[in-house]
Amino acid sequence: MEYKDKKVLVIGLARSGMAAIKVLKKLGARIYLSERNEPDKKDKDYLESIGVTVYDQDMSVFEKDYDLVIKNPGVPPVSPIVKRLNERNIPIITEIELAYDVSKPQHYVAITGTNGKTTTTTIVYELLTKAFKEKAHVGGNIGTPLCELVLEHDLMEEEGHYISLEISNHQLVDIVNFRPEIATIINLTPDHLETMGSLDAYYKSKTEVYRNMKDDDIFIYNADDEVLKEYAEKYPIGCRIETFSLEKEDTYACIRDNCICINDEKVLPLDKIHLVGKHNIQNVMISIMAAKALGISNEDINETIDEFKGVEHRIEFVRELNGIKYYNDSKGTNTDATITALKAFDSNVILLVGGYEKGLDMSEMRKYLKPVKKVIGYGVAGRRIAGDLVEDPIVVTTLNEAVAEANRIAMSGDVILLSPTTSSFDQYSGYEERGRHFKEIVNSL
Numbered sequence: 001m002e003y004k005d006k007k008v009l010v011i012g013l014a015r016s017g018m019a020a021i022k023v024l025k026k027l028g029a030r031i032y033l034s035e036r037n038e039p040d041k042k043d044k045d046y047l048e049s050i051g052v053t054v055y056d057q058d059m060s061v062f063e064k065d066y067d068l069v070i071k072n073p074g075v076p077p078v079s080p081i082v083k084r085l086n087e088r089n090i091p092i093i094t095e096i097e098l099a100y101d102v103s104k105p106q107h108y109v110a111i112t113g114t115n116g117k118t119t120t121t122t123i124v125y126e127l128l129t130k131a132f133k134e135k136a137h138v139g140g141n142i143g144t145p146l147c148e149l150v151l152e153h154d155l156m157e158e159e160g161h162y163i164s165l166e167i168s169n170h171q172l173v174d175i176v177n178f179r180p181e182i183a184t185i186i187n188l189t190p191d192h193l194e195t196m197g198s199l200d201a202y203y204k205s206k207t208e209v210y211r212n213m214k215d216d217d218i219f220i221y222n223a224d225d226e227v228l229k230e231y232a233e234k235y236p237i238g239c240r241i242e243t244f245s246l247e248k249e250d251t252y253a254c255i256r257d258n259c260i261c262i263n264d265e266k267v268l269p270l271d272k273i274h275l276v277g278k279h280n281i282q283n284v285m286i287s288i289m290a291a292k293a294l295g296i297s298n299e300d301i302n303e304t305i306d307e308f309k310g311v312e313h314r315i316e317f318v319r320e321l322n323g324i325k326y327y328n329d330s331k332g333t334n335t336d337a338t339i340t341a342l343k344a345f346d347s348n349v350i351l352l353v354g355g356y357e358k359g360l361d362m363s364e365m366r367k368y369l370k371p372v373k374k375v376i377g378y379g380v381a382g383r384r385i386a387g388d389l390v391e392d393p394i395v396v397t398t399l400n401e402a403v404a405e406a407n408r409i410a411m412s413g414d415v416i417l418l419s420p421t422t423s424s425f426d427q428y429s430g431y432e433e434r435g436r437h438f439k440e441i442v443n444s445l
Contacts, residue, residue, distance in 0.1 A: 111166050315344055342369070348373055
């Protein structure tokens with residue numbers, strides 16, 4: 001669309017909101033910002049210098065007239081703000097859609113799903129960098145907004161860059177034209193009930209990643225995921241499909257003779273993968289399927305995977321002390337993520353759970369507690385989560401206390417695993433801050 005002189009409201013500042021504002025400024029839009037908190041002095045001075053009108057989030061703000069609204073992913077689709085704007089038929093998009101709309105054609109690899117997004121997105125980026133050097137970028141939900149990449153690499157004028165894009169369901173809800181060249185939904189398990197309103201709405205939002213794909217675009221399809229099968233039938237995939245499986249050998253990509261095979265070609269020996277857990281074989285498989293689709297050589301694939309040691313906050317080894325190993329899985333913000341982490345260990349796990357109360361059911365997770373010798377709950381939801389998992393948990397208030405209790409009962413050969421099963425917003429700004437704090441506690445022992 002044409003943005004010059006259009007009245008555009010950005011809801012929520014943070015990094016993605018600021019990136020969107022900078023793009024809109026370059027496009028000549030009339031910019032309004034609705035922000036719940038007072039911007040810090042540096043941001044406030046900048047916004048004032050470029051003529052942005054700053055509002056709070058009183059409902060009267062959303063009764064004003066705008067040509068377009070750009071919504072921060074942190075504003076849930078079920079919020080009264082979004083409901084009112086929809087009632088008034090004011091178009092709403094996210095900064096992902098804005099960035100896509102104003103950029104020249106690029107090669108987008110879009111990665112979504114409930115778990116594994118960050119690891120897979122990072123591996124894809126490492127593979128792209130190996131092959132395409134300075135034309136490879138990574139962004140989206142992984143940290144760097146796509147609008148920021150647009151400005152930093154002049155994507156409004158240059159085409160043909162390769163972008164590994166982690167994209168959350170909240171970024172997909174308001175997609176209009178976004179069309180990746182390659183996309184995947186890694187898996188579908190319960191999450192975000194508190195912001196999406198229902199599990200069906202959450203799962204459906206993930207299918208938006210392939211809604212605009214067609215012709216020779218490639219959707220990498222998890223043939224082991226029954227929920228994905230159900231939703232792919234409800235919302236058909238209109239592009240080329242390449243299937244993968246960890247269980248079967250009749251898919252486009254599979255495990256055979258201790259190798260990842262793609263289209264009957266042995267591409268990567270499993271001993272090149274240095275990450276813990278079967279789920280990481282899946283993440284690597286998806287990544288090299290994307291790489292092969294983009295023409296990246298087996299030699300580059302093998303060298304890149306062999307060098308890849310993992311992603312911060314995802315079953316991240318912190319240290320070993322007195323025979324006790326500490327792992328940071330702060331990114332385990334739902335039950336399926338924690339189940340995945342538990343599958344990586346055989347026994348002697350002291351599990352630290354808790355944080356913000358998302359209301360997730362623990363019944364499925366109880367089936368995977370065989371390697372767990374003790375559960376320690378902390379934070380607002382710690383007592384409820386730990387109590388739903390086992391009959392005799394230890395319950396404390398803070399993460400510091402949880403680590404202290406774990407150390408008190410741990411013996412040589414044990415694993416102390418932070419995998420909270422929920423988000424961190426009761427005590428931290430996000431899972432990153434929580435994970436860094438855990439590592440600081442552990443490294444100070």
